[in-house]
Amino acid sequence: EDQVTQSPEALRLQEGESSSLNCSYTVSGLRGLFWYRQDPGKGPEFLFTLYSAGEEKEKERLKATLTKKESFLHITAPKPEDSATYLCAVLPTGGFKTIFGAGTRLFVKA
Amino acid sequence: EAEVAQSPRYKITEKSQAVAFWCDPISGHATLYWYRQILGQGPELLVQFQDESVVDDSQLPKDRFSAERLKGVDSTLKIQPAELGDSAMYLCASSTGTSGSPETQYFGPGTRLLVL
Numbered sequence: 001e002d003q004v005t006q007s008p009e010a011l012r013l014q015e016g017e018s019s020s021l022n023c024s025y026t027v028s029g030l031r032g033l034f035w036y037r038q039d040p041g042k043g044p045e046f047l048f049t050l051y052s053a054g055e056e057k058e059k060e061r062l063k064a065t066l067t068k069k070e071s072f073l074h075i076t077a078p079k080p081e082d083s084a085t086y087l088c089a090v091l092p093t094g095g096f097k098t099i100f101g102a103g104t105r106l107f108v109k110a
Numbered sequence: 111e112a113e114v115a116q117s118p119r120y121k122i123t124e125k126s127q128a129v130a131f132w133c134d135p136i137s138g139h140a141t142l143y144w145y146r147q148i149l150g151q152g153p154e155l156l157v158q159f160q161d162e163s164v165v166d167d168s169q170l171p172k173d174r175f176s177a178e179r180l181k182g183v184d185s186t187l188k189i190q191p192a193e194l195g196d197s198a199m200y201l202c203a204s205s206t207g208t209s210g211s212p213e214t215q216y217f218g219p220g221t222r223l224l225v226l
Contacts (some may be wrong), residue, residue, distance in 0.1 A: 004152075028189050032212025041215030043114075044153070045199050051212065088151055095165045098143075098215065100152030 002027045002092050008100035013108050013109055016077050021104045024070040035064050035069050036087040038103065044087055047073075060080030078108045112136040114218035116147060116202050122224045128190035131221045135184070135204030140164075143178055144187050146202040152203055159185065192225045199223075 003026045013019055027032070036044035048057045050066040057106055061082065061107050063074040073086055085103040092099070115184065123129050128180040128202055135142050145153035156175065157167040161182040174193070179185040189196055199220045207213030 010150070034212075034214070038218075041220075041222070043220045045204075046214050046216065049212060049214060089152070097155050097157060097168075102150070102152045 002090070002095070002099050003009055004088055004090055004099050004101040006059070006080050006086075006088050008104060009102070010105040011107070013075075013078055013106070015079055015110050017076070018074070019068075020075070020078045021073040021106070022070060022087030023073070023101055025088075025090045027090055027099075029081040031091045031093050031095075033066055034089040034091075035071070036071055036089065037064075038085045038087055040085075047086075073107070080108050080110050082106065083108045096102075114202055114216055116200075116218040116221055118221055119219060120222045120224075122226065123192050124226050126191040128188065129192050129223065130189075131187045131200050131202075131223075133185045133187070133218060135203030136216055137201070139204035139206050139216075140182075141159075141205045141207060141213070142185050143203040143205075144177055144185070144225055145203065147199040148202055149198075156187070164196055189223075192223075194225050196224045197223055 005024045007022045027101045035094050037048040038044045053068045054057045061076050087103045089098050089100040093110040142157045142159045147153045156170045157177045158165045159179045177187045202214040203217045203218045205213040205215045
């Protein structure tokens, strides 16, 4: 069964304290892996799409990487405004349905 | 910047009542998705349309939920009758690609449903 697992469930950081969020997936084949940011009470906001192992993408303080079994979202020198839930999702090969993980809730304290 | 529109933003109803949610995708987006998100969980796909056709509705509780996209543009999701367990955020998303292509899904602000 296709599955997406994110860890940790919650992460508390001090401003400037870099860290990484993990997304591990179990699918027969991967067409795309997506990272979204979701603020409380709002819809998810697209961050990145990764397609193949070894691929990396960056946006401001965020960098997403992909291996054959997992993806990492690295946050460098986070600020309080980076506080949000970060969702990982995968689209398996041959399927129509995008599968989301439960998300990692990030809290950045000033 | 084009956005996905949803209404209402909030809905409070009593169990056994009917509720309806509306979604207007970004213009030109052929694929439309309805997701349900329970607090603390990730979005779960309820139904996916390619133009006016249903591509996947395997997780849609068809005894009480229905969805339509008659002209291949905007869409309505209905629940009748609502149950306490239906309390959740209902998210609509749209994308340019055909179903199964790894295109970016753009989400609307969601409708927060509370069933009393």
